[in-house]
Amino acid sequence: MIFEYVRKVNFYETDAQGVVHHSNYPRFFEEARGYYLEQIGYPYPKLREELKVDVVLLSLFVEYLKPLKFGDIFSIKYSLVESDSYFFKFRYDIFVENDLCAVGETKHCCISRDTRKVIKIPKELKERMK
Amino acid sequence: MIFEYVRKVNFYETDAQGVVHHSNYPRFFEEARGYYLEQIGYPYPKLREELKVDVVLLSLFVEYLKPLKFGDIFSIKYSLVESDSYFFKFRYDIFVENDLCAVGETKHCCISRDTRKVIKIPKELKERMK
Amino acid sequence: MIFEYVRKVNFYETDAQGVVHHSNYPRFFEEARGYYLEQIGYPYPKLREELKVDVVLLSLFVEYLKPLKFGDIFSIKYSLVESDSYFFKFRYDIFVENDLCAVGETKHCCISRDTRKVIKIPKELKERMK
Amino acid sequence: MIFEYVRKVNFYETDAQGVVHHSNYPRFFEEARGYYLEQIGYPYPKLREELKVDVVLLSLFVEYLKPLKFGDIFSIKYSLVESDSYFFKFRYDIFVENDLCAVGETKHCCISRDTRKVIKIPKELKERMK
Numbered sequence: 001m002i003f004e005y006v007r008k009v010n011f012y013e014t015d016a017q018g019v020v021h022h023s024n025y026p027r028f029f030e031e032a033r034g035y036y037l038e039q040i041g042y043p044y045p046k047l048r049e050e051l052k053v054d055v056v057l058l059s060l061f062v063e064y065l066k067p068l069k070f071g072d073i074f075s076i077k078y079s080l081v082e083s084d085s086y087f088f089k090f091r092y093d094i095f096v097e098n099d100l101c102a103v104g105e106t107k108h109c110c111i112s113r114d115t116r117k118v119i120k121i122p123k124e125l126k127e128r129m130k
Numbered sequence: 131m132i133f134e135y136v137r138k139v140n141f142y143e144t145d146a147q148g149v150v151h152h153s154n155y156p157r158f159f160e161e162a163r164g165y166y167l168e169q170i171g172y173p174y175p176k177l178r179e180e181l182k183v184d185v186v187l188l189s190l191f192v193e194y195l196k197p198l199k200f201g202d203i204f205s206i207k208y209s210l211v212e213s214d215s216y217f218f219k220f221r222y223d224i225f226v227e228n229d230l231c232a233v234g235e236t237k238h239c240c241i242s243r244d245t246r247k248v249i250k251i252p253k254e255l256k257e258r259m260k
Numbered sequence: 261m262i263f264e265y266v267r268k269v270n271f272y273e274t275d276a277q278g279v280v281h282h283s284n285y286p287r288f289f290e291e292a293r294g295y296y297l298e299q300i301g302y303p304y305p306k307l308r309e310e311l312k313v314d315v316v317l318l319s320l321f322v323e324y325l326k327p328l329k330f331g332d333i334f335s336i337k338y339s340l341v342e343s344d345s346y347f348f349k350f351r352y353d354i355f356v357e358n359d360l361c362a363v364g365e366t367k368h369c370c371i372s373r374d375t376r377k378v379i380k381i382p383k384e385l386k387e388r389m390k
Numbered sequence: 391m392i393f394e395y396v397r398k399v400n401f402y403e404t405d406a407q408g409v410v411h412h413s414n415y416p417r418f419f420e421e422a423r424g425y426y427l428e429q430i431g432y433p434y435p436k437l438r439e440e441l442k443v444d445v446v447l448l449s450l451f452v453e454y455l456k457p458l459k460f461g462d463i464f465s466i467k468y469s470l471v472e473s474d475s476y477f478f479k480f481r482y483d484i485f486v487e488n489d490l491c492a493v494g495e496t497k498h499c500c501i502s503r504d505t506r507k508v509i510k511i512p513k514e515l516k517e518r519m520k
Contacts, residue, residue: 140417140420140421140424141420141424141434142417142420157400157402160400160401160402161400164400164401173461174401174460174461175459175460175461178460199435200434200435200438201433201434201435
């Protein structure tokens with residue numbers, strides 16, 4: 001299942017090359033994941049407060065194909081591409097109109113907010129990820 | 131007593147106008163305050179861990195006189211300009227060489243990390259602020 | 261005339277105090293101003309490309325009343341409070357539901373992108389600001 | 391040849407999980423690359439101004455092993471691991487004391503600031519990279 005998250009580039013996200021600074025792409029991916037958790041009915045703030053669980057980033061990959069510019073409206077098309085009891089992966093394609101501007105991948109697990117130890121993906125979340 | 135904190139502008143701190151984005155100045159001030167707490171012998175991480183105290187920003191003022199640019203080495207000259215049992219204020223002047231580029235002021239108080247209520251400035255800190 | 265800009269707090273805008281870091285508020289104000297320029301029919305990217313004009317921040321004031329938290333939906337109610345041939349000021353109130361969380365003020369002028377000198381507010385913009 | 395870049399975590403780099411937000415690691419790598427260009431005698435501002443060249447990020451990989459915390463002094467040990475006429479790659483290891491906290495890799499090329507087209511690595515830079 002492919003999700004889509006759309007928004008506009010803010011001025012403060014640009015750098016002196018006149019394009020979006022590369023460190024913002026992982027932030028865009030995070031926004032998209034937040035939207036995903038809302039869509040599946042388990043918003044991240046709820047996950048943090050009710051289940052005392054944090055989602056942690058284990059690895060990040062981004063390939064930058066075409067720079068995003070100030071004022072661009074971009075669309076992130078993304079999906080959960082892998083998942084087992086402990087780990088899950090998202091893949092992201094960022095488009096401006098029909099141009100593929102970047103692709104990305106992130107790998108995650110859940111940790112207990114108290115112990116900061118890795119835990120199984122809580123069943124409340126796991127069920128909704130199907 | 132005037133403190134000085136010096137560092138270089140990073141590329142990711144610039145924006146598409148080719149200068150440092152204004153939202154970084156409060157971050158520079160925060161770095162300077164961190165350096166101040168080290169200089170008076172009570173680093174902020176220690177304050178947070180040992181006394182369970184957070185320092186909170188109540189108000190911020192910045193006047194932007196001359197833009198900072200990528201690669202600039204800037205110096206923040208700053209001092210504690212007011213302090214009573216609960217509140218304290220810093221004033222900051224940012225220079226590049228002899229040019230005054232910005233001035234700023236921040237007002238703070240301390241809160242308990244547990245309750246997030248305002249508390250008196252802890253005596254361990256207050257004594258060192260004199 | 262009062263404008264309103266609404267959005268949600270992103271996780272990456274929080275800090276280790278568990279609330280939104282203060283340096284994000286000027287970014288929220290900037291987003292609101294971008295929305296304002298769209299509303300009056302002169303989006304900032306157009307201003308930059310067609311008129312070769314940059315809008316510059318001269319001063320910033322923020323008073324922090326109640327912290328914004330991750331997941332909060334906040335509303336910025338803001339308006340142009342002063343304007344002459346060269347300068348203009350915005351005032352901002354940030355609300356979460358009915359709680360006033362912060363107030364702010366920013367003062368601006370326009371500069372030529374080529375010379376980076378202060379210029380009169382272009383008439384294309386000035387007319388729409390009325 | 392291995393370079394080392396050392397600095398302290400700033401408070402504004404943390405997030406509500408109480409650790410450094412993952413989007414800061416690419417910024418730390420950028421700081422390290424800036425230091426590298428200084429060490430080899432061709433600082434990035436000079437590259438931008440004199441040769442009208444921008445260095446562009448083509449891809450980014452980060453593996454997060456152990457979170458960085460506020461106040462941590464971290465060391466980035468990094469080196470140029472690949473380079474031909476057009477492209478070059480850096481590899482980074484981030485340590486806090488003896489703990490390996492993250493590894494990263496970035497791939498770059500040079501572009502003309504005027505045309506934003508890919509160009510050969512300028513010989514002034516290429517020679518110093520050996």
